[in-house]
Amino acid sequence: MSERVDAVVVGAGAMGATSAWRLARAGRSVVVLEQFxxxxxxxxxxxxxxxxRLAYRDPVYVGFAARALPLWRELEDAAGEVLLEQVGQLDHGRPESTAEVVAALRSAGRPVEELTPEAATERWPGMRFDRSVVHSPDGGRCWADRTVAAAQRLAAAAGAQVRFDTPVERIEVVGDAAVVHAGGVSWSAPVVVVAAGAWTTGLLGALVDLPSLLVEADQPSVFAPVDPSGPWPSFLHHGDPVGGVDRPLHFDAYGLETPGEGVKIGGAGTVGPADPDDASRVPDPARTGALVEYVERWFPGLDPTPVATTSCLFTTTADEHFVLDRRGPVVVCSPCSGHGFKFVPAVAAEVERLVTGSGQATAVWRIDAAR
Ligand SMILES: Cc1cc2nc3c(=O)[nH]c(=O)nc-3n(C[C@H](O)[C@H](O)[C@H](O)COP(=O)(O)OP(=O)(O)OC[C@H]3O[C@@H](n4cnc5c(N)ncnc54)[C@H](O)[C@@H]3O)c2cc1C
Structure with a gap:
């Protein structure tokens, strides 16, 4: 059987579902194919x-996150629920890194506060600080599961066909069109948006000359605060360069509070190579052990026994930038590299521009730039 639509979106994760919503809202016939x-x-x-967070060392990401802010509010309005809370963000640790964060925020005209470790300890007694501390009140948390569910719901309400349990087996380019094969149907469209996360290379390898995408799993754990009333901003702990390589966005550990659950902490030695098709993904106790040691050292306000540990896939380019670009009828939307969620509605707006050719894409990471 074959069907024709204006756009096929592969993947109903955060990026695919939100892009599908924007495309359907603009009046396009869209099908979203999700394997799970x-x-x-x-x-x-x-x-x-x-x-x-707006707090990035690279001004490009400060600008992109600032652009995402009103688009988050637009998505929230459409969803009728809170998806983003600006409870603040701390960057602390290596002074060279925090200085770049301060410079990038100031040049974008965003508020930023520099504190001594002593002043920061007084304000956030649950955390330990040893070097520079920077507070960005623009930062906070996105509600992730809620956002994905809302985007899937909104896409369907705007007219998109959202098909779960429908793995895409193959994508071909025939003339100017893409033909996407899934579940016995060949979907033909002038454009296919591949928002397949960790599966991108497997799906597109032969069709688009992608940069190498490293798939890793992080296994963050959640820790209970000793004093549940304590303020818990989101945070990045910038470590010293490892092995002489200081990647542009590199940090040692990250964390944030999920009200009602605890403080989730990841990084700090918990990231390792992963196979996206391995459904078991049992947390590695050695990696959790490294995280517990980190929490014992840096978080006097947390009980260091994890209350939960999860696993989640990072898909990372060598420079930790995104891949967001178009080749013929194929839009590659792989904005992960472990830090994509905050940009979800801004990425979806870029995808819409790449699909429709309406106006210049404003923040696109080229396929051939990320090697
Ligand atoms: C542990 C962890 C912590 C993170 N923390 C942060 C953070 O604090 N802040 C931040 O901004 N970002 C963070 N990120 C990054 C952010 O979560 C990701 O950038 C974002 O979720 C990526 O969304 P996606 O839609 O590209 O990928 P996914 O959610 O993986 O969606 C891809 C979808 O494509 C589907 N798919 C794949 N292949 C096929 C196929 N052949 N057919 C049909 N469907 C297919 C998959 O099943 C999947 O549902 C974190 C990521 C991890 C893993």
Whole structure:
């Protein structure tokens, strides 16, 4: 059987579902093909929350996150629920890194406060600080599961066909069109948006000359605060360069509070290579052990026994930038590299521009730039 639509979106994670909503809202006929069921935990978007921050060392991301802010509010209005809370963000640790964060925020005209470790300890007694501390009140948390569910719901309400449990087997380019094969149907469209996260290379390898995408799993754990009333901003702990390589966005550990659950902490030695098709993904006790040691050292306000540990896929380019670009009828939407969630509605707006050719894409990461 074959069907024709204006756009096929592969993947109903955060990026695919939100892009589909925008495209359907603009009047396009859209089908979204998702290999797993709603609310699955096999990709990169599951879990209650993600860090939202404007605080980046690279001004490009400060600008992109600032652009995402009003688009988050628009998505919230459409969804009728809170998806983003600006409870603040701390960057602390290596002074060279925090200085770049301060410079990038100031040049974008965003509020930023520099504190001594002593002043920061007084304000956030649950955390330990040893070097520079920077507070950005614009930061906070996105509600991740809620966002994905809302985007899937909104896409369907705007007219998109959202098909779960429908793995895409193959994509071909025939003339100017893409033909997408899934579940016995060949979907033909002038454009296919591949928002397949960790599966991108497997799906597109032969069709688009992608940069190498490293798939890793992080296994963050949740820790209970000793004093549940304490303030818990989101945070990044910038470590010293490892092995002489200081990647542009590199940090040692990250974390944030999920009200009602605890403080989720990841990084700090918990990231390792992963196979996206391995459904078991049992947390590695050695990696959890490294995280517990980190919490014992840096968080006097947390009980260091994890209350939960999860696994989630990072898909990372060598420079930790995104891949967001178009080749013929194929839009590659792989904005992960472990830090994509905060940009979800801004990425979807870029995808819409790439699909429709309406106006210049404003923040596109080229396929051939990310090697
Ligand atoms: C542990 C962890 C912590 C993170 N923390 C933060 C944070 O604090 N702040 C932040 O901004 N970002 C964070 N991120 C990154 C952010 O979560 C990701 O950038 C984002 O969720 C990626 O969304 P996605 O839609 O690209 O990928 P996914 O959610 O993985 O969606 C891809 C979808 O494509 C589907 N798919 C794949 N292949 C096929 C196929 N052949 N056919 C049909 N469907 C297919 C998959 O099943 C999946 O549902 C974190 C990521 C992880 C893993």
């Amino acid at each position: 069921g709603p609310g699955h935990t096999r990709g990169s978007s599951h879990g209650a929350t993600r860090i939202f």
